[in-house]
Amino acid sequence: MTPDPLLTIERFSVVYDVDPPVEAVRDVSLTLARGEILGLAGESGCGKTTLAYGIQRLLKPPAVITSGTAVFHDAGGDDIEINALDEEQMRAFRWDKVSMVFQGAMNALNPVLAIGRQLDDVFTTHRPRMTKAERREECARLLDVVGVGRDRLRSYPHELSGGMRQRVMIAMAMALRPQLMIMDEPTTALDVLVQREILEQISELRHELGFSVIFITHDLPLLLEISDRIAVMKDGRLVEIDTAHRIYSDPQHAYTKRLLGSFPSLTGDRGDFVRGAGDAGHAAGADAAHPATASAATEEDAS
Amino acid sequence: MTILEFKGVTKRYHVRGAGDMLALDDVSFTLTSGQTMALVGQSGSGKSTIAKILTQLERATSGEVLLDGKPIPHRGPGLRRYRQRVRMVFQDPFASLNPYHTIRHHLARPLALDNVVPKDQIEDEVRALLTRVRLDPDATIDRRPHELSGGQRQRVAIARALASRPELLIADEPVSMLDVSIRLGVLNLLADLQRESNLGVLYITHDLATARHFSDQIMVLHHGVVVERGSADDVILNPQHEYTRALRDASPDPDKHFAGPTGEATTRSDAS
Structure with missing residues (x-):
């Protein structure tokens, strides 16, 4: 396998x-x-x-x-x-x-350094032979790859949204092609x-x-x-x-089933989570049958 | 029947150097006892601004908020009475309970401040509240928040909100800080309480799946504008606005994901 x-x-x-x-x-x-x-x-x-x-x-x-x-x-x-x-x-x-993107990584950027500088650090440390121009081009390329764009090289973390900061962290994690x-x-x-x-x-x-x-x-x-x-x-x-x-389709362990049962299905059948089902809903929840595997009776009239 | 009306509410924040920021733009809706309405939208859409105006932590720039047809008071005893009737459950049960005080104190205090019951009945009422949120009074009443799990803490926070016997409950992301396996338990509890006491609930969330299963109505907010509203199933299964569709399609949905390759039609096909 x-x-x-x-x-x-x-x-x-x-x-x-x-x-x-x-x-x-x-x-x-x-x-x-x-x-x-x-x-x-x-x-x-x-x-x-x-x-x-x-x-x-x-x-x-x-x-x-x-x-x-x-x-x-x-x-x-x-x-x-x-x-x-x-x-x-x-x-x-x-x-x-091996590189790592940490939980809440977007808050791990240094607030007083432009993101280009912080990416540059990775190469200065791990690829000491690279020239300044090569490093600069590589940093710019990385920002392009993750969709932030090379024009943000000189931006500071607070000038970027949370999603963009997270992308910068992903760029940093990919920098050395781990x-x-x-x-x-x-x-x-x-x-x-x-x-x-x-x-x-x-x-x-x-x-x-x-x-x-x-x-x-x-x-x-x-x-x-x-x-x-x-x-x-x-x-x-x-x-x-x-x-x-x-x-998803055939979980073996009771805990896996329970975890799966903890997430109501977005578009599937209302299953165990029908409001108003009251105690029946709770009992079924404990059994942890996945809601989507139940029959989709409630869906038919909607379509 | 209690009815809370939001009528053409607009909220502007002044941002220094950037002029005005329009947080809510002509938002209208009604919250009725016995009904759960979900308010969904991404961060910055204005969800929490609505909660703040409902609890009068902020004032609307223009528009009206009416409780049973009367404008809600901005200060004084009137505001206090309003806040007894409309209560808030916060997102973070780790921050919203005071670490120095016992659970008894957390629940006895609103009872005493709002004169809900005579002094000599406070202890009994605290126990009754804990029982209502399915906590064992003997095991919890003398504990401090750090001795309880996240789910237990959120139950205490809910009990505290219920202490003044409110008619409407504003729940701002009440389960997003909790572990996944206990989220449904807390949501089921809210649903049960809502039925038992005929509460009106505004369920603020970014989770479309629970919004669908635990609400009667869903209202979608985007950049301070209500872009779509309707019955929970209609909004999720057959969204009309492209933003609602984008939100729905971005939410993880393994049923749909696996429905294709295996041919197991556990979900209905896309209605649009």
Whole structure:
């Protein structure tokens, strides 16, 4: 199913070493294919962000990786065991091979530097051989690619909308052509219209440039639309992983069913969520049958 | 039957150096007890300005807001009585409750301030309120907000809004800060309370799916103008205005997404 793996995570566990210790990620194994968009779904506290940080060694104490490995299969043919890299190798590895768009990233831009300067920094650090003119052209090109436009190079973050700032962060994450981009709730703070534009852009760029994406969010309907496969986490464990279509049409785990049942269908049948159904609605909600799988009796007269 | 009318309301904000900003442009609608109306639109469309005018945190530049046919008072005891009848539930249950006070205090205070019940019945009323929002009074009454989950906190906030026995409830994104699996529980609670007490509810949200399932009517706001209104199903399933259509099409809708390739017609085909 995964002919060309990019990242292999095996029996990964992370513990927050507080009193009492919290097992944030428990024994998670998964393989990410090259060019794949993997959705990582779950609610707050399920360990999805900790896992994403863990595989890039971004965790700070009291978090401790207690077991497991994450092996990155580089396009050049090398297998890189991420846990074995030393400080300097890790610094070079991050952003170059794996980049990240953080939650609320659009507020992470430096308010007193023009965005062109901030993009330029990435190249000054990671590609010291590039000339000033090359860097400038590359920054301008990146802003074009994400739809912000090169004429905004000299704009300051406060002169851009939230959606544009988020695009700048995505441009920054793509700057070094990483093979994997990890996106942690990249569009949660944005409008649906802006969100849709950005998602379409990520999808297009993925096809053009062939990178893989781990997309973290609690918004399961969104993941169902954009992901190739979806992994569902609960209490630090991976409870289910399958193709988006199978997660949608034939979820196996009770928790996946419950999550799916938490989202009323936009255009589908009113199902369990009919107002006035009262207690019956609640009982059905607990059963977590997906509303869309019920018969669409109420729809017929509308058409 | 309580009727709140928004009649030709316009709101301008002065922006220093940029002249006037038109936040609401000739907006009219009616909110009736026993009905839930959803107000949808993207950020900056004017949703919250409507909520602020309804609660008189802002005043309309022109136009009228009438409660049972009378203009709502801008100050004094009249405004206070108005605010007892029209209550607000805020978005963020982490910010809207005071961390220093117990749940008992949060609910007893509006009861005492508004003289809802005699002093010696306040404790009983607080317990009754907690029961109404499906919280266990014994387990919650002496807690402080940080000891409760997000969903429990929002239930407390709803109980607080209900304390003065309002006729209309303004709920501004009441579940968007909550974890997905408990959102429906809180929305179902609001729907139940609405039926039990014949409340009128204005449900402000950007989530079209819950707007459709939990409202009778939907009103779509775009740049301060109401571009579309109608029954919830009509607006979502058969939108007339292009902005409503754009919003609908931008919202994730896996049913539609998967309906094509598999041929499982779980959704009706696009009505437009």
